[in-house]
Amino acid sequence: MTTLYTADHEWLRIEGDVATIGVTDYAQSQLGDVVFVELPKVGRALKKAEAAAVVESVKAASDVYAPISGEVIEVNETLAAEPALVNSDAAGKAWFFKMKIADNTELGGLMDEAAYQKHVA
Amino acid sequence: MLATDAQTSQSSLKRTPLHALHVARGGKMVPFAGYDMPVQYGCGVLKEHLHTRSSAGLFDVSHMGQIALRPKSGKIEDAALALERLVPQDILALAPGRQRYAQFTNKSGGLLDDLMVANFGDHLFVVVNAACKADDEAYLGAHLSDVCIIEPLPDRALIALQGPKAEAVLANFGDGIASMRFMDAGARRVHGIDCLVSRSGYTGEDGFEISVPADAAERLAGALLVNEAVLPIGLGARDSLRLEAGLCLYGHDIDASTTPVEAALEWSIQKSRRNGGVRVGGFPGAQSILSQLEQGAARRRVGLRAEGRAPVREGASLFADAASSEPIGTVTSGGFGPSLNAPVAMGYLPTPHATAGGLVFAEVRGQRLPLRISPMPFVQNTYRR
Numbered sequence: 180m181t182t183l184y185t186a187d188h189e190w191l192r193i194e195g196d197v198a199t200i201g202v203t204d205y206a207q208s209q210l211g212d213v214v215f216v217e218l219p220k221v222g223r224a225l226k227k228a229e230a231a232a233v234v235e236s237v238k239a240a241s242d243v244y245a246p247i248s249g250e251v252i253e254v255n256e257t258l259a260a261e262p263a264l265v266n267s268d269a270a271g272k273a274w275f276f277k278m279k280i281a282d283n284t285e286l287g288g289l290m291d292e293a294a295y296q297k298h299v300a
Numbered sequence: 301m302l303a304t305d306a307q308t309s310q311s312s313l314k315r316t317p318l319h320a321l322h323v324a325r326g327g328k329m330v331p332f333a334g335y336d337m338p339v340q341y342g343c344g345v346l347k348e349h350l351h352t353r354s355s356a357g358l359f360d361v362s363h364m365g366q367i368a369l370r371p372k373s374g375k376i377e378d379a380a381l382a383l384e385r386l387v388p389q390d391i392l393a394l395a396p397g398r399q400r401y402a403q404f405t406n407k408s409g410g411l412l413d414d415l416m417v418a419n420f421g422d423h424l425f426v427v428v429n430a431a432c433k434a435d436d437e438a439y440l441g442a443h444l445s446d447v448c449i450i451e452p453l454p455d456r457a458l459i460a461l462q463g464p465k466a467e468a469v470l471a472n473f474g475d476g477i478a479s480m481r482f483m484d485a486g487a488r489r490v491h492g493i494d495c496l497v498s499r500s501g502y503t504g505e506d507g508f509e510i511s512v513p514a515d516a517a518e519r520l521a522g523a524l525l526v527n528e529a530v531l532p533i534g535l536g537a538r539d540s541l542r543l544e545a546g547l548c549l550y551g552h553d554i555d556a557s558t559t560p561v562e563a564a565l566e567w568s569i570q571k572s573r574r575n576g577g578v579r580v581g582g583f584p585g586a587q588s589i590l591s592q593l594e595q596g597a598a599r600r601r602v603g604l605r606a607e608g609r610a611p612v613r614e615g616a617s618l619f620a621d622a623a624s625s626e627p628i629g630t631v632t633s634g635g636f637g638p639s640l641n642a643p644v645a646m647g648y649l650p651t652p653h654a655t656a657g658g659l660v661f662a663e664v665r666g667q668r669l670p671l672r673i674s675p676m677p678f679v680q681n682t683y684r685r
Contacts, residue, residue: 211340211344211345211536212344212345212346212347214346214609214611214636214643215609215610215611215636215643217610217665233665235610235611235636236345237345237346237349237536237540237635237636237638238339238345238536238539238635239613240611240613259609262609266344
């Protein structure tokens with residue numbers, strides 16, 4: 180299993196041809212208290228860099244972009260009732276959605292852990 | 301996500317006397333009305349908001365404008381009557397030691413700013429919004445300088461202490477605090493410092509606003525923060541608190557295009573200035589405002605509660621139903637209300653639609669979200685009347 184990152188502060192956990200996507204701990208610390216998460220519908224086809232989800236803090240809404248292209252196969256229903264999970268467990272329980280990867284070559288453009296830590300340093 | 305903001309030259313931002321304190325306490329500093337201000341501290345907006353409603357929050361509002369209006373004649377009535385040239389409120393009847401909410405109107409009846417006015421016996425003390433203070437000072441000068449000396453007070457800080465524990469905390473620092481009731485205002489010695497204190501605020505909670513000389517501000521704020529009931533509160537929570545309290549934010553819920561009647565602020569216009577009163581009109585836009593006071597206005601500011609959990613923000617269009625193509629109004633303030641644990645908003649609707657309990661729809665990201673028209677405040681006030 181590999182974890183990769185985008186410059187926009189999303190993380191992807193890759194297992195076979197499925198990617199689980201969330202926002203990083205750095206992202207949640209910048210956003211502040213999360214009060215609402217809007218997730219894509221299961222079955223939606225996403226293109227890389229397309230707006231896929233929305234995270235609302237008390238003050239403002241932020242878009243979450245599809246880090247790679249693919250089809251949404253599952254969404255995290257827990258975030259509807261517990262949006263604050265994004266603040267308390269961004270890298271774990273607060274995953275947003277899972278995608279079936281359309282094009283493995285797109286993973287090549289993403290950062291590994293070390294590169295991401297440098298990015299936010 | 302987290303699109304980077306355009307670079308702001310931090311060195312061009314003004315600082316209040318409490319800037320160092322904000323930074324030392326972990327304030328996340330952002331530009332606001334030309335000042336470098338804390339939007340939140342380490343706790344975050346939600347906790348800061350809830351703490352204010354359960355305990356006591358300390359707010360730096362020194363960016364706002366404080367102005368003394370001194371009657372050249374030495375008679376306060378002259379200053380009061382002069383100010384009545386610019387506001388629809390009764391200032392003559394404002395007793396010494398009392399404060400009142402007022403607005404500067406323009407010739408269409410719209411608002412140039414909203415403000416607090418206090419009678420300090422030998423002068424009037426005015427507090428205006430930060431973004432408008434330069435214009436307001438010039439405006440007062442242009443219209444009152446025959447009768448008053450207009451004295452801006454840039455060397456004073458303004459600290460608000462708000463919440464159910466505010467009285468107990470502040471009473472430790474001086475006399476004549478606990479006996480104050482809502483909208484009392486006067487000179488008080490706080491922590492050995494000569495201050496001007498009013499029992500008022502912008503949160504819907506009981507609390508105090510303290511005008512203190514700039515060179516004593518950090519000492520006073522620091523002393524108040526020693527009390528473990530008190531936390532410093534940033535602008536983020538200040539906004540969510542005032543939104544839940546149904547209070548207007550100038551430039552958003554009220555502006556040059558909104559009259560006090562449209563803004564549901566007619567309660568602030570006393571009988572003496574209305575038709576049939578002893579000093580009718582005599583302020584800009586009086587004709588429109590007086591007529592609206594009798595006949596109502598075409599639109600009205602209302603409270604809006606989302607039926608779902610998605611916040612509805614400023615700028616969202618409002619529709620009479622889920623399918624219609626023509627908007628009937630707009631959201632002027634909106635966000636999440638931590639004490640309600642739900643989204644809340646304010647906006648304007650045509651008066652026939654503006655009835656509590658009615659349903660309207662806001663367009664958010666291409667979807668029509670239902671909103672219930674709600675009376676304000678959304679959270680009960682706890683003023684010590």
